[in-house]
Amino acid sequence: MVGIKSYGAYIPYYRLERAEIARVWGGFAMNPGEKAVANGDEDSLTMAVEAAFDCMKGMDAKESDGLFFASTTSPYREKQCATIIAAVLDMRNDIRTADFGDCLRAGTAALSSAVDAVKAGTAKSIVVAATDCRLGYPYSQMEHALGDGAAALLIADSDPIATIDDCYSVSDEITDVWRRDEDHFVRMWEDRWVITHGYSKNVEQAATAIMKKNGLGAKDLAKAVVYGPDPRSHEALMRRLGFAPAQIQDTLFAKVGNTGAASALMMLVAALEEARAGDRILLASYGDGADAFLLTVTKAIDKIRDRRGVKSYLASKAALPSYGKYLVARNLVELSPGQGIVGRGSATVMWRTRDWVLGCHASKCRKCGLVTYPVQRVCYRCLSKDDYDEISLSQKKGKVFTFSLDNLASVGINPPIVQTVVHFEEGARFYCMMTDCDPRQVKVDMPVEMTLRRFHEFGDFHNYFWKCRPIREGGE
């Protein structure tokens, strides 16, 4: 029985009030609320990593047979992100990896491909991670609308928390919302046409068809999880499909914004957080057509209540104090170059050390038990050579051993940089920056967790590495 075995989500720590955008540009915020903004060291890949870790909590990623990455904002034009994420999750290498992109349906396209692969017996389970951080033109309604976030689902052939009963897709050639290969910001044709002949028409066709095919009416569904580009269009479509307010899953527009390829799956995670055994759920996404799915929640749903998911990450947040900080967070302004950071990128070095760079591997000495990061061939304490096991610190907790708030290190990148030495419960020490924090609140012994971030661009490729952050317990 193919279904969702686990879920996870990620929402960046920082939020921007839409009123602040309106204040800067004049005018008013057509929709109230706030949007989630990825920090300057985050991108679609790092957000997908967070959601995937949340999804795989308490599970062994080595048992999974694949990973699909879905985004319209992949950090690479040419190079797979799924392999990077698989390395971060410490997965096996005899697995199926693929990137889905270029369309807001990328998330559900990855989902249906995973469902098909598992159904066909090619894989027993596949992690699907959908993520986006699209940019609207400054001073546009799109700037108000778009937010950043990610969702992840583990699709498997056993123990589902929700079975995936049917899929239905519509393909429609329409240039309504797009970015050319050289475009930085999302473009859009006149909104009235985009909504009526793009969004509403396609989603209505897919949703109606899958319900009819399965002999279901609107009243038979516990939740309708339907993508919506904005609250007004979403509401109008849901009314036409015949759903009552209690059945309609919130689009997260007021709290996160439109997260593109991740949107429908983030809504699904939010729905599953509240779901009960027996609930039937309609899931539908939009983008050059529409994908629709029917799901049935099982009793196993109660086993997956410890995910941070949408609920917890929504509760853990801080307001960006100004539009200027938003520009910095999204790398939309060029800051004074200041003091250069000395370093050279090397693809071979990063490749050779990827187990500890991406997998966060420490060595545990078999003789004296000392745990050290990164992997040390000769033990600091007992000097035994090449006699260790590797353990990953990526999901371990630590405490700040010492720190500094460094203004010199941060010229040109939003001072101050919080530099820390983290002491892990396992005994290892990790020297890294702290991100997503209020520098004034940093203290010795403060509990922290690790998070993969984009570090720099040496070698003209993205160098990802670990930072620590205050534990985002949120609503847990």
Added chain:
Amino acid sequence: MESIKDKVAIVGMGCSKFGELWDKGQDDIIIEAAYEAYEDAGIEPRDIQAAWVGTLNGMAGVTLSEPLKLNRIPVTRVENFCATGHEALRNACFAVACGMYDIALALGVEKLKDTGVGGLPVGRGLHPVLESRRTAPGTFAFIATRYFYTYGLSPEEGKRTIGKISVKSHHNGSLNPKAHFRRDVTLEQVISAPIIAWPLGLFDCCPTTDGAACAIIVRAKEARRFREDPVYIKGIGLSTNQMLPHFEPDFDWTGFEMNREAARQAYEQAGVKNPRREISMAEVHDCFSITELINYEDLGFSPKGRAKEDIDAGTFTLEGELPIQPDGGLKSFGHPIGASGLRMVYECYKQLQGKAQLPERQLKNVKLALSHTLGGPPQVACVTIVGT
């Protein structure tokens, strides 16, 4: 193991003006230091049989042979982070002690003010991601944070304590014609200065400086042929650690094992049992005020965790029981990295000879002078003791 004690002597030294020498190149400051040393030793350039140059930013032995035209003789460039100047001296001393050469030259130099920005670069270019955005003040701020935490000093108390160190060093530098900074500062100025890396402010940090210092080394038994008042090497200890102790599980961030080990080696060679009482003066590595504080403890001048008491008592001022940084230290004299170890020895040498330029700077009854460099974040330390 033998001791280096009284096997070699310094018979000439030179030290360039330290500061932001915009109008001088590295070659100019090398020439300034070397020719002062030649004259002081009463030798000609062609008397030099071998030379060591210490610098972080040079290139091979030619860094030295090019400006000084020391052609044909062996010239070696050494580098050991902030202990580089001491390392040049150490190599020259051992070469002379073993009898291979009669006269050797050691010179340390750094030209830092040609980069376009203040401060040292961020990171050192090791592994592409491992170093974080490492800065010198950022790392030594770790020491301050952890030291204050461990010994129960509030940030305000901690900043006042280390601030007094900077006030003392600025005063000493104000008396020294060759120093980079020649002005007094108040404790209030130090505490309210802009933060570089919390808790360290501007006046907790040494400057980036251009400068060079040079020593001429001969065998001890021949030293009096050159001058009446040679200065003898009593002990040299060197100890190294990890590149990034940041990742070392047992490191306590309140003191450095290689400081203690380098000191132990040097004290043993020099026969020093009670450093607080036997050392007449010291030049210690004060790249940051907090560094000087932990050096007091690591070198055995103050008990562990109790340097504050000695700082408050004025123990290390010019008039105090054990004057430290009589020339102003890195804080006020400046820190051209490769030159600093030899600059410290220059001050020891002059104080031992009673030739500190101005009477108000001259210490009395100097018998044994210690200099100490620390490459950091804690990676290497060198302690060199000289005496009459």
